[in-house]
Amino acid sequence: xxxxxxxxxxxxxxxxxxxxxxxxxxxxxxxxxxxxxxxxxxxxxxxxxxxxxxxxxxxxxxxxxxxxxxxxxxxxxxxxxxxxxxxxxxxxxxxxxxxxxxxxxxxxxxxxxxxxxxxxxxxxxxxxxxxxxxxxxxxxxxxxxxxxxxxxxxxxxxxxxxxxxx
Amino acid sequence: xxxxxxxxxxxxxxxxxxxxxxxxxxxxxxxxxxxxxxxxxxxxxxxxxxxxxxxxxxxxxxxxxxxxxxxxxxxxxxxxxxxxxxxxxxxxxxxxxxxxxxxxxxxxxxxxxxxxxxxxxxxxxxxxxxxxxxxxxxx
Numbered sequence: 001x002x003x004x005x006x007x008x009x010x011x012x013x014x015x016x017x018x019x020x021x022x023x024x025x026x027x028x029x030x031x032x033x034x035x036x037x038x039x040x041x042x043x044x045x046x047x048x049x050x051x052x053x054x055x056x057x058x059x060x061x062x063x064x065x066x067x068x069x070x071x072x073x074x075x076x077x078x079x080x081x082x083x084x085x086x087x088x089x090x091x092x093x094x095x096x097x098x099x100x101x102x103x104x105x106x107x108x109x110x111x112x113x114x115x116x117x118x119x120x121x122x123x124x125x126x127x128x129x130x131x132x133x134x135x136x137x138x139x140x141x142x143x144x145x146x147x148x149x150x151x152x153x154x155x156x157x158x159x160x161x162x163x164x165x166x
Numbered sequence: 167x168x169x170x171x172x173x174x175x176x177x178x179x180x181x182x183x184x185x186x187x188x189x190x191x192x193x194x195x196x197x198x199x200x201x202x203x204x205x206x207x208x209x210x211x212x213x214x215x216x217x218x219x220x221x222x223x224x225x226x227x228x229x230x231x232x233x234x235x236x237x238x239x240x241x242x243x244x245x246x247x248x249x250x251x252x253x254x255x256x257x258x259x260x261x262x263x264x265x266x267x268x269x270x271x272x273x274x275x276x277x278x279x280x281x282x283x284x285x286x287x288x289x290x291x292x293x294x295x296x297x298x299x300x301x302x303x304x305x
Contacts (some may be wrong), residue, residue: 118282157194157196
């Protein structure tokens with residue numbers, strides 16, 4: 001008898017809790033959509049052609065982000081909106097811009113730079129043709145790195161090392 | 167991309183060494199690596215990695231323009247010639263007259279950078295002129 005009363009009271013309280021939860025209505029889809037659209041407006045610098053639809057607490061995002069970092073930050077912030085159950089992220093990330101082409105120095109600039117760089121290496125002859133530095137002659141192995149380091153700062157197209165290394 | 171695979175160890179060293187403004191570009195079968203190394207040690211590591219992959223730099227498929235970040239005016243730089251004095255010149259070029267010398271191992275003060283090759287410096291004796299950057303290591 002005592003146990004069945006306990007059981008009954010437990011069931012009653014569980015029922016009460018359940019009905020309370022059921023009665024308390026969460027944010028409506030329209031409210032969620034409004035909140036998400038505000039976030040889109042705030043992130044307008046990072047996203048193009050943005051759109052959001054909400055159904056039963058599930059947010060579907062579209063648009064294009066400038067990079068992956070802003071995309072994931074935005075998804076996290078949408079998940080934090082009250083009432084959002086999940087996010088279907090259909091947004092994309094813009095392709096990275098192509099790197100600027102390599103700019104090489106002119107023969108004139110290179111000749112001046114090469115003269116300075118080879119001054120301390122009397123055995124080395126450096127020729128410049130079509131922005132390529134061609135090295136001939138001889139050098140000590142210990143000095144090679146030094147010479148190569150200075151030549152590499154001159155912005156040549158390439159360096160052809162035909163030196164005899166002693 | 168083939169060259170980036172060949173020189174992967176070098177590129178990893180650049181990334182892990184904290185090279186700033188790092189640019190890696192492949193064009194006409196040459197790999198161009200540009201950036202600024204935080205210290206002379208990092209630059210040395212890069213050149214060691216380069217020499218390991220391409221001994222004596224024979225392949226001609228890399229142009230690595232990674233210099234030690236010079237820092238602001240007033241930075242001290244060590245004279246890192248092999249053993250000789252470093253010429254201080256009136257202008258940026260070996261055709262310019264020599265107006266002073268900085269001893270091997272001495273410190274000079276950086277005033278400004280004329281370009282990647284020539285820096286305007288002031289010696290401990292107060293001589294002001296251009297020195298070849300290859301022989302200066304910012305401290």
